[in-house]
Amino acid sequence: MTGTAMRLDARMRDVIRQQVKRHGSFYLYDERRIHESVDCLASHFPQIDFLYSIKCNANPHVLRSIFARGLGADAASAAEVRMARAAGVPKDRILYSSPGKMRSDIARTIRQAVLVADSIEELRRIQNVAAEMNMPVAVGMRINPDFTFHGDGGLPSKFGIDEEQALAFLRGNDCPNIRVTGIHVHLRSQELQADVLAAYYRRMFRLAEKFSAVCGGLEYVNMGSGMGVRYAVQDTPLNLAALGAALREELRGFQTAHPRTACLIEVGRYAVCASGLYVASVVDRKISRGITYIILRNTLNGFLRPSLARLASRWSRGLPSAAEPLFTCVDACQFFTLDMDAPVERVTLAGDLCTTADIIAEDILLPHVECGDCVIMTNAGSYAAVLSPMQFSSHERPVEVFLSTDGTVLQTDLPCA
Numbered sequence: 001m002t003g004t005a006m007r008l009d010a011r012m013r014d015v016i017r018q019q020v021k022r023h024g025s026f027y028l029y030d031e032r033r034i035h036e037s038v039d040c041l042a043s044h045f046p047q048i049d050f051l052y053s054i055k056c057n058a059n060p061h062v063l064r065s066i067f068a069r070g071l072g073a074d075a076a077s078a079a080e081v082r083m084a085r086a087a088g089v090p091k092d093r094i095l096y097s098s099p100g101k102m103r104s105d106i107a108r109t110i111r112q113a114v115l116v117a118d119s120i121e122e123l124r125r126i127q128n129v130a131a132e133m134n135m136p137v138a139v140g141m142r143i144n145p146d147f148t149f150h151g152d153g154g155l156p157s158k159f160g161i162d163e164e165q166a167l168a169f170l171r172g173n174d175c176p177n178i179r180v181t182g183i184h185v186h187l188r189s190q191e192l193q194a195d196v197l198a199a200y201y202r203r204m205f206r207l208a209e210k211f212s213a214v215c216g217g218l219e220y221v222n223m224g225s226g227m228g229v230r231y232a233v234q235d236t237p238l239n240l241a242a243l244g245a246a247l248r249e250e251l252r253g254f255q256t257a258h259p260r261t262a263c264l265i266e267v268g269r270y271a272v273c274a275s276g277l278y279v280a281s282v283v284d285r286k287i288s289r290g291i292t293y294i295i296l297r298n299t300l301n302g303f304l305r306p307s308l309a310r311l312a313s314r315w316s317r318g319l320p321s322a323a324e325p326l327f328t329c330v331d332a333c334q335f336f337t338l339d340m341d342a343p344v345e346r347v348t349l350a351g352d353l354c355t356t357a358d359i360i361a362e363d364i365l366l367p368h369v370e371c372g373d374c375v376i377m378t379n380a381g382s383y384a385a386v387l388s389p390m391q392f393s394s395h396e397r398p399v400e401v402f403l404s405t406d407g408t409v410l411q412t413d414l415p416c417a
């Protein structure tokens with residue numbers, strides 16, 4: 001059975017019932033769940049400043065809700081810097097970090113955000129823009145450290161500047177307009193083991209010590225993301241309380257030695273993944289040579305991740321490794337219906353695109369659904385709407401529905417090509 005782990009309260013059920021009459025498919029974000037996740041972080045890590053990674057869900061109501069809770073912004077493009085500014089985030093709480101910033105990206109954001117340089121070339125590009133504007137600029141550096149989540153010894157990476165190269169640059173900084181005031185590291189996503197994350201953060205404090213000594217103090221150390229969420233029913237959730245407790249002393253030690261250095265952690269999925277559902281109407285059903293097919297509105301082209309999970313499970317023998325944020329594991333999404341008491345049948349869930357790749361579940365048990373009913377999918381709050389190829393076949397797009405804590409329902413249309 002697939003839907004048993006889901007808790008869907010009466011509020012959410014009512015909204016789904018109403019919306020399914022209006023929309024062939026839609027996302028539904030529950031502000032209450034977003035607040036629960038964000039408040040949980042704040043309570044276990046009172047000394048950490050959290051940034052929200054906009055790229056995982058840029059819905060304007062989601063942004064407003066999260067930034068109103070006091071999080072800063074992790075922006076991955078000039079457009080995301082603009083969104084964070086529009087949502088009221090102050091300039092010094094927006095860190096713009098991504099590989100391959102163009103000169104125009106830098107010029108557009110240099111007064112709107114804190115830039116984090118991803119390469120030595122980019123440092124020089126920032127220097128040129130700052131010199132033309134005749135301004136000094138405080139920047140961060142994204143570092144590719146000499147360690148991983150699992151131990152010492154660094155790996156090659158397209159992200160950041162190798163630690164040794166960054167230190168060499170700083171010792172002979174020949175960019176007169178640039179002062180490096182922070183470092184940023186992000187090595188991986190979706191870690192569920194508290195002890196692995198704790199060991200990583202400890203290495204980060206050592207790294208910050210090293211850079212602090214060379215820079216003459218740091219304003220921030222951004223330790224990136226890593227906090228994972230429970231996708232599959234059998235996943236053991238990350239123990240945030242244990243992680244917070246494991247870090248408390250270490251963090252206090254670091255902050256006593258460096259009282260002016262803010263410790264930042266970025267979260268994307270942790271803040272929003274579980275808050276989102278994807279709802280697709282049943283548009284047809286048929287039996288073909290013994291298989292019951294349920295045809296749903298906008299699956300691959302509305303919520304891509306379940307289709308990719310199906311593909312990965314077909315292509316690989318054994319368990320495929322993750323490819324975040326496209327693919328986490330084969331059962332990262334649960335399927336259920338509004339009437340879980342209907343008689344159960346064995347079905348294959350497919351979409352309405354003209355491709356056989358558009359299948360999201362094969363041979364699963366699901367309560368009986370008819371045309372006009374819907375199938376509800378979990379874990380659709382992050383890397384969902386933003387990641388799905390909605391232009392494919394030019395179907396009408398899913399809309400995004402946001403259920404506020406006060407019960408207000410706000411609708412957003414996804415951008416049209």
Ligand SMILES: *Cc1c(COP(=O)(O)O)cnc(C)c1O
Nearest residue numbers: 053186189190225266267268269
């Ligand atoms: C995507 C990204 C994140 C968010 O990752 P999650 O696993 O969703 O928390 C954080 N930091 C950086 C630099 C990223 O690229």
